Amino acid sequence: MRKAIFMTGTGTDVGKTYVTALLVKKLKDRGYDPAYYKAAVSGNTRGADGRLIAGDALYVKNISGIDQPLDEMCPYIYERAVSPHLAAQIEGDPVDMETVRKGFEKACETHGCVVMEGSGGIVCPIRCDDKLILLEDIIKTLGLSCIITADAGLGTINSVVLTAEYMRRNGIKILGVILNNFHAGDVMEEDNRMMCEIVGGVKIIGTVAPDATDIDMTDEALDALFCEEE
Template structure:
């Protein structure tokens, strides 16, 4: 089994989009897939099909029902805030140890060819009262698929996240760079080339808005 941790260099840079593309590409090759996003905030209990967990479930070809939602994302909170902030508003205290235990149980039980564990927010975003996404990543020790953007300023965010993850002793499988849709975004190809120049040998994978074939080369 291949297991990867899908982490973001920033918030809303396309982690779930990249994860879903990989799941779909793997299934197209005849591989079995699984995904786990232990914590999610900003999700409606009544209308979650288009949420991150809902998209992951759909990409796995699984039914969009309550049982699958619980299996893919057991810790769900309504407020669109960091997980610990959102949890507090519902009287819940998120502890890193519980999240780590849930992830490890999924990893041990998984029988899929490809398992993706997706974080919430960026690498240094709080995930629990006592830990960041990076702390979960270190506890699990999985190779990391880092997802970043190409907006103005993303170069620093991407390279900083890359440096932090590598300094933590984690292997970076690749840095997937999502093309920004803004009219004033820097040139995408030039941004990708500059990231490759400064990435110290880490593979840079362009994720253009108008193509999906890039995912086939990652599975």
């Protein structure tokens, strides 16, 4: 059985964390005992004690209602709102793959399943100094298959097709696409949904309406995310 899945996006600000939170909530409501994990997160604020707070992790925790400790959800937290590799160059504490792996394995051991979220889009440098770590390196090291989050609006055919093609070229399995900001019945967005499948060769497994509190996804599609690998 597949223990964990990876959430990536067609780019920054497509609602990946929002969709991830709703997916974790849906898994919790279905009895999966999910955990959330993210290798590195940038653009965070400090609490009253001066420590950086992993904003994405806190958001997912609050929306989904999971009781996972916040300090186990993301090992690398940066203040600058830039790519993790650049934030680490400025602030120090570059991402170490072994630290990421250990945190991920702990989440897998203590929960029924894990939803891991990426940083930015699929082409995201995580570290660049004496070592180069890209987001795809983390996905491959942990042996994960991916869901792509995309905005349902204008331009999504191009962004979904290019993201999917890059992932296939690099040996990353795509489980499906979730369209965010989807207006059911909108002529263009319904066509985008169809064309992403036809041109991109991907399956739209769910949609999220603006300001929704749930993903429009069948229980069968949800369960299929954790079925045996083909």
